[in-house]
Amino acid sequence: MTIKAGPFYFSESHEWISKKADNIFYMGISDFAQSELGDVVYITLPEAGKIYQKGEKIGEIESVKSVSEIYAPVSLKILSINSNLNDSSELINTDPHGSGYIAMVEPLNSSDVLDLMDKNTYESFVSSNHA
Amino acid sequence: MHNFHYFPTSESDIKRLYSILNIKSKKELFQKIIGDIPLIDANNLKMLSGGIDELSLFSYFYDVALSLPDKNKFSIFAGGGVYNHFVPAVIDSLISRSEFYTPYTPYQPEVSQGTLFALFEFQSMMAEILGMDVVNASMYDGAESLAEAILMSLRLYLNANSDYSPRQGQQVQNNYSSDEINPHSNHLILVSEGVNPNYLSVVKSFVNNIKAKIKIVKLNKKTGQTNLNDLKLKLSAGVSTVVIQQPNYFGIIEDLEELEEVIHGFNPMPFFVVSGAEPFSFGVINPPGYHNADIFAGEGNSFGNYMNFGGPLLGIFGAKSEYIRQMPGRIVGKTKDAKNKDAYTFILATREQHIRRGAATSNICTNNSLNAVRAAIYLSLCSKLGFKELSLLNLKLAHILHEKLLKTGLFEEWFSGDFFNEFTLRIKNKKVSAVQFINGMADRGILAGIQIAEDGILVSATESNSTCDIERYAENAKDIIKTAV
Amino acid sequence: MGNFPGISGLFFDEDLLIRQSSKGVYGISIPDCGLKDFELKKTSADYINKKFARKNDPGLPEVSEPTVVRHFIRLSSWNMCVDSTFYPLGSCTMKYNPKINELISSLGNIKGLHPLTPIHLVQPALKIIYDFNLILCELTGLDEFSFSPQAGAAGEFTGLKVIKKYFDIRGEKRHIILIPDSAHGTNPASSALTGFTPVEIKTGANGYIEAKDIERHLSKDVAAIMITNPNTLGIFESDIKKISEIIHKNGSLVYMDGANFNAFIGNVKVLDMDIDLIQLNLHKTFSTPHGGGGPGSGAVGVRGFLKDYLPIPYVSFNEGIYNISEDKKYTIGRIAPFLCNFGVLLKAYAYLLSLGKDNIASVSEIAILNANYVKKRLGKILDGADPFEDRLCMHECVFTDKAIEDHGISTIEFAKLLIDYGFHPPTVYFPKNIHGAIMIEPTETESIKTINEFLKAICKIRFKTKKSAALKSPRKTKVKRVNEVLANKYPVFKY
Incomplete structure (x- = not known):
């Protein structure tokens, strides 16, 4: 089954991934995740070119009084990072599914993406786990 | 029976509290909480006499003081x-303000601006004196500060040289003992023989938990400066840190310029940590920051503090600003309040134990803030x-x-x-x-x-x-x- | 605000001293050391190689003595402190700091004592350290205290190093420290610093660690449990003896974090809980002032079999002479450059002498009564917010944000609102296992009247405060709500 460009797929650790073009995906953290974190003040981004296994820590997001880890939603290679975040970490709060993306990535096996939750499933996952 | 003068609660208040709680006696209170663990009867304590009244207490300690060397004659x-530096009367007078010495750590910035502001001035003045970018709000003493500096330099070295956690500025997991996270287990820390031997002992206590070894760089027997040839000889791959004390334990002024060239000239580059116990020297000699020191970690007790028989002292910790996220301890930052007025608060708290717990840059919580405020007052008085x-x-x-x-x-x-x-x-x-x-x-x-x-x-x-x-x-x-x- | 001590007066503005500078001015009287004119005229180049000479003077302010005095007096007025108001910061034991102790520790010959003065001249100082050890041993039941650690976290580090060395000497490789989820962050941080792996254990529904839950965490890798008792929920660890037994059976040790020793002092010996070692925070239970962040002192006490592992140097007594000794067989080494934070220890010692055996037991008794009074009254005001309603607490109590949140107010707003009533807020958002935690420690030096005023303020916040007002709080402080996001996003750490 092929993956269409556009829809968002979510991990249980609240990252999303979405196809842009062949072998090019965006990834970021969900709107729910950013709302739990509060104002993001600092972000540690992954390294371009590097490969991470599913579930591996790829970076960190800090608010004033908390630190959250960012995990690879699927096994992937980082193509490029969103360096805008270094100066404008607030993009994660204001536009988590758009200009506040974390990185452009290439899944090692793109069908892994289909194992993640689609939008509706993720929304019910969030409401049942974080009532 | 009257109450003890530190307790505002009268006998009848206590009775009232018991009755509100529906408890008959102290015995019942404790029994309900601690179960079968026995209650002791304090009246049977042998090492403690009956309470001593204030007048007698003072006279007891006055006699103690009299039998010690006379501060004004010795x-x-x-x-x-x-x-033993002179402490102007202003410092004791200001520090005796309850507003300075009786609050806790300024967790609520809106009601702690006095301490935060003073610590901000302390950080600023110390940064000026040391020529370092950023100085934190204090450590315990020079020895502990140096030990923490070495741990920090190791984290930085790992960041810079390990494939494992290459991302710039990222927190390195703090479990130094695990091979898993510390693939280079042959790290060497070179410490000049000119470092205070007590500092070295404390450093060893910190470093012997981790997989790094300390090697001593000898002094030049004639000049008392760190022996440059011995340093060159001992520099090798895996040397994460070189520690030099300025002026050194024997009072000798080290040639930081020459040392820095050798240390930072080596590849892979070790971190250059300068220690020191007498920051007054930096009024006359070049401070560590002028010689590209990565970290300064030393003692600041000379500034407005008493010797106190060895404690409390005042640990100073400074670094280059690019390393600020690996620093231990509290840092005060300047910001704005809701009305856009200048305000101060602790910053980068995500480095610290209360947030990052086991992965924090240090375990330090309480530091020596009051000593730092003393230093701030002192340096203000001194002025340029x-x-x-x-x-x-x-x-x-x-x-x-x-x-x-x-x-x-x-x-x-x-x-x-x-x-x-x-x-x-x-x-x-x-x-x-x-x-x-x-x-x-x-x-x-x-x-x-x-x-x-x-x-x-x-x-x-x-x-x-x-x-x-x-x-x-x-x-x-x-x-x-x-x-x- | 009626009878509340809320500040309504005048705050002085004050700028950084560096911005008040006048060129050439300074505020210190330089001692006349009797230098001759020709010596006065010399420069550093007459003494040291000019390549060492500093060319640019550090950018310190240029201000006079009265300017400095006014500056710092103004700053001081922007602080809340335990001498000015109720300061119920949980797990910090903000009790009254007796003034006589300050006077004693400021006696010239005491504060002016150099740590390397020959010991025959410092016998009375050494005696104080020695005697203080004996009193702490008797109060806790333990066998020896080290005064090397400069604060609580340093005490934890010291204790954990003792544990590490103990197993090293026995040839056992144990790397895990079990730590309850309610523990202070220093516990896991100190464990990591010592090379241990902290493993979290969950607090049971009743607010304490259940012995039966310990079993599954046990293995030959467990070096110790690090257990705060009473814990940061103010709850006594009811299973402590059983836990100690299980832990000991596993060949592991029991470290008690004694930050909350104010709940036991004079009434309970911690040895009766079968613990092996503890750190006591002299700046909490023993009344020494916290200084707006320190200095402190974190004395570490151990049972006999761990005495030889304690740090050096220590004070010994032999044939009528007090000595500074370093002869401990398995010592973990030096933790501090000199003996101890003597200036702090002295105040703690004076405090114990003042109390004496006739008053010492009242400390924990009244502290517990006060905390339970708050718990009971507040349990009604903050309906449903007491997670341990049926239990008595010890020296402090903790509430969730349930009641205030129902009213639309968050814990942080609650804290800031209390400030406007003239109270220092409790500890908030800690421990982490309590939602929106509010942790209150009313020590034995607070009156019922003060506590009632505090409760009344909470009542007003709970029932009368509008969300819009909460967002704007505090309104009466020198600065209004501090922008911490800005502070952290664009750090400015010097002038």
């Missing part, structure tokens, strides 16, 4: 990490010119003393290097050991120095010592050493 020429003048005065007095003692013919120079306010001497008369000399002088009201060898002493002079005191030192030394048989 001439102190001992340093070794703690220096006073600081320089006092620093120069220290330099001069130590050299006057040095010259005077050499002139007696009883001592010879141990090291020939330039020094600031502390130096080493050898007692020529073999019949008088350093300990005998120091004890003999102490009985004459002079703390003549610290023993560094069977026949070697470490002597310092500060602005608390007048030329009269120096004269008295020389006269008594003659007496003791010449009359020895």
